[in-house]
Amino acid sequence: MARPSFLSMRDESAVLRLSIATTLLIATGGVLFGLFSGSFSIIFDGVYSLVDASMSALALAVVRLITSHAVDVDLPRKWRERFTMGFWHLEPMVLALNGTLLVAVTVYALINAITSLLGGGHALHFGPALVYAVMTVSVCAAMALLEVRANRRIRSDFLRLDIKSWIMSAGITAALLIAFGAGYAIEGTAWASYTPYIDPAALAFVCVVIMPIPLAEIRQALLDMLLVAPADLKAQVDAIAVKFVERYAFQYHRAYVAKVGRSREIELYFVVPPEMPAKRLAEWDAIRDEIGRAIGGDEAHRWLTIMFTCDPEWAE
Structure with missing residues (x-):
């Protein structure tokens, strides 16, 4: 080039x-x-x-x-x-x-x-x-x-x-x-x-x-x-996460966001019901990819972490 x-x-x-x-x-x-x-x-x-x-x-x-x-x-x-x-x-x-x-x-x-x-x-x-x-x-x-x-x-x-x-x-x-x-x-x-x-x-x-x-x-x-969460980014991530909670019957989610210069740092935790049937790792990765596409933005300047857990302490 x-x-x-x-x-x-x-x-x-x-x-x-x-x-x-x-x-x-x-x-x-x-x-x-x-x-x-x-x-x-x-x-x-x-x-x-x-x-x-x-x-x-x-x-x-x-x-x-x-x-x-x-x-x-x-x-x-x-x-x-x-x-x-x-x-x-x-x-x-x-x-x-x-x-x-x-x-x-x-x-x-x-x-x-x-x-x-x-x-x-x-x-x-x-x-x-x-x-x-x-x-x-x-x-x-x-x-x-x-x-x-x-x-x-x-x-x-x-x-x-x-x-x-x-x-x-x-x-x-x-x-x-x-x-x-x-x-x-x-x-x-x-x-x-x-x-x-x-x-x-x-x-x-x-x-x-x-x-x-x-x-x-x-x-x-x-x-x-100071990693103060931008209100618009937090609202966007929460709105997207709620849809996935409803779609996959999760219990709830927790979102942690920050804007550092041009980057967007996002951590998403989904609390899964303990009785939910087990999924293969590839299936969880497919859900992560789906969530990432929904959030969008410049992936080169986005730090996105998505975690699924049955233990609420991991999300708090």
Whole structure:
């Protein structure tokens, strides 16, 4: 099979590689334009992008590990023996780390913005700042659109987070574009004394607006790491298990579910009446296959255990 090209949007790793390269380009431009124009908000935008790119690179490494284990290729035997339950648990860890770093950068920038406002602001060259804002908004919007289209098929949590990052970056830069445009418009007018406050005010506004986004990602990652059962998955598994309890005259079932990154971990216990006629192992396996097909989902990222017992203690 041919390897996906760098610009391919059909593979999760290829999409992340393109995103990382684009983010690094924007981040470098942000820092350079920020220093040249004297804009702390543009420098923040660049630093924010650098953090995002570094986390995307880490995410790419995790994606390769998860995929290699799921499809049983390109993974050293020693690693496979040490991580017998896969690498899905790394995904929420990376998402939590990403969110935490972005929150830290945002809080630091907000403190600097408030300090600058209280100190009377600072001068800003609006021309270069406007050029940067227009270019960055265009690139961010294009990347978000491309990834949305790609993730309709791929359905990746990493790409979902990356899409949010691109939308967030576009929103940040659009706000800066409006602020810089207003500052450029009032230069040389009676309102010119307010221009030193535009950059720190824009930075403070952007920080307040984007803060909830990484916080939401941290919350979801913590739910995954704590193995909190998703209500929709639990309801789906229970509904399917009840049908099999009725069909095969079992006594009852117990379901234990969790979502860890892209994986779904499901344990199903069916309590069988002691007087039920014995079945051959092949018959029990056929019932397991039937239940697995009913649950569905991506089998490469599903950990499914189905047990039949006459002893209720095994199910509790």
